[in-house]
Amino acid sequence: MKFLSTLAALALVTMEVSAHGYVPQIKIGNQYIAGWDITKDPYSNPRPSRVVRGTKLDSGFISDVTSKDITCSIGNSALPPAPITATVAAGQTVSMLWNTWPLGHYGPGDMNYMAKCQGSCSSFKGDSGSPWFKISQQAFSNGVWAADEVARNNFTSVVTIPKNIAPGEYLLRHEILALHSGSSLGGAQFYPVCVQLTVTGGGSLAPSGLSFPGTYKQNDPSILFNVYQGDAVNQKYAPPGGPVASGLQF
Numbered sequence: 001m002k003f004l005s006t007l008a009a010l011a012l013v014t015m016e017v018s019a020h021g022y023v024p025q026i027k028i029g030n031q032y033i034a035g036w037d038i039t040k041d042p043y044s045n046p047r048p049s050r051v052v053r054g055t056k057l058d059s060g061f062i063s064d065v066t067s068k069d070i071t072c073s074i075g076n077s078a079l080p081p082a083p084i085t086a087t088v089a090a091g092q093t094v095s096m097l098w099n100t101w102p103l104g105h106y107g108p109g110d111m112n113y114m115a116k117c118q119g120s121c122s123s124f125k126g127d128s129g130s131p132w133f134k135i136s137q138q139a140f141s142n143g144v145w146a147a148d149e150v151a152r153n154n155f156t157s158v159v160t161i162p163k164n165i166a167p168g169e170y171l172l173r174h175e176i177l178a179l180h181s182g183s184s185l186g187g188a189q190f191y192p193v194c195v196q197l198t199v200t201g202g203g204s205l206a207p208s209g210l211s212f213p214g215t216y217k218q219n220d221p222s223i224l225f226n227v228y229q230g231d232a233v234n235q236k237y238a239p240p241g242g243p244v245a246s247g248l249q250f
């Protein structure tokens with residue numbers, strides 16, 4: 001009986017895990033770069049070095065905005081960063097290639113933040129101080145939530161790195177926020193993913209001011225939000241974390 005109930009519990013966990021996506025690959029220019037593959041990478045010994053920050057075992061959501069997992073993905077806070085980055089020119093795009101994404105996880109997407117790694121990204125967790133700034137966000141347009149847009153667009157989100165930020169090592173924090181259960185406190189589901197980048201070229205702009213954890217509050221009207229109130233309400237929706245940082249050029 002005990003064995004059977006363990007199997008049943010495992011099956012449930014597997015269902016929950018397979019429901020969401022993760023980012024096993026990114027693309028910069030014509031180059032595909034390995035991300036973090038939850039089906040292989042957590043089980044490899046030694047742990048592989050990836051430019052996408054690792055998670056423990058699953059692709060589940062974070063619901064506690066005060067958790068240190070809100071910085072870079074579920075389970076990531078317990079893992080040391082890898083000593084590598086992907087190189088991208090300021091003004092170039094980074095494509096986030098999710099393995100899958102479900103329709104109906106209504107909410108904003110393409111929420112992208114960056115933080116300059118103090119020194120090397122390999123020793124920078126990004127979970128203290130206020131190093132983050134927002135570079136882009138999408139909410140609801142043409143009747144479609146940005147999260148559903150990811151599902152429709154072959155599970156791909158394209159992030160443009162600002163032209164005029166200072167060169168150096170950065171974390172890119174890419175995020176989908178699912179609000180299908182967001183009308184109750186703690187019901188919002190956060191799916192952040194961090195990529196370690198070396199930005200070349202660029203200018204001298206050095207924005208900051210946001211914190212993960214810190215910036216998001218559980219009772220923020222962008223987080224405690226009922227997506228089933230109709231399109232008119234949805235079109236007034238603004239994603240959490242405030243506007244895109246001022247002065248960025250694309």
Ligand SMILES: [Cu+2]
Pocket residue numbers: 019020105
């Ligand atoms: Cu889900």
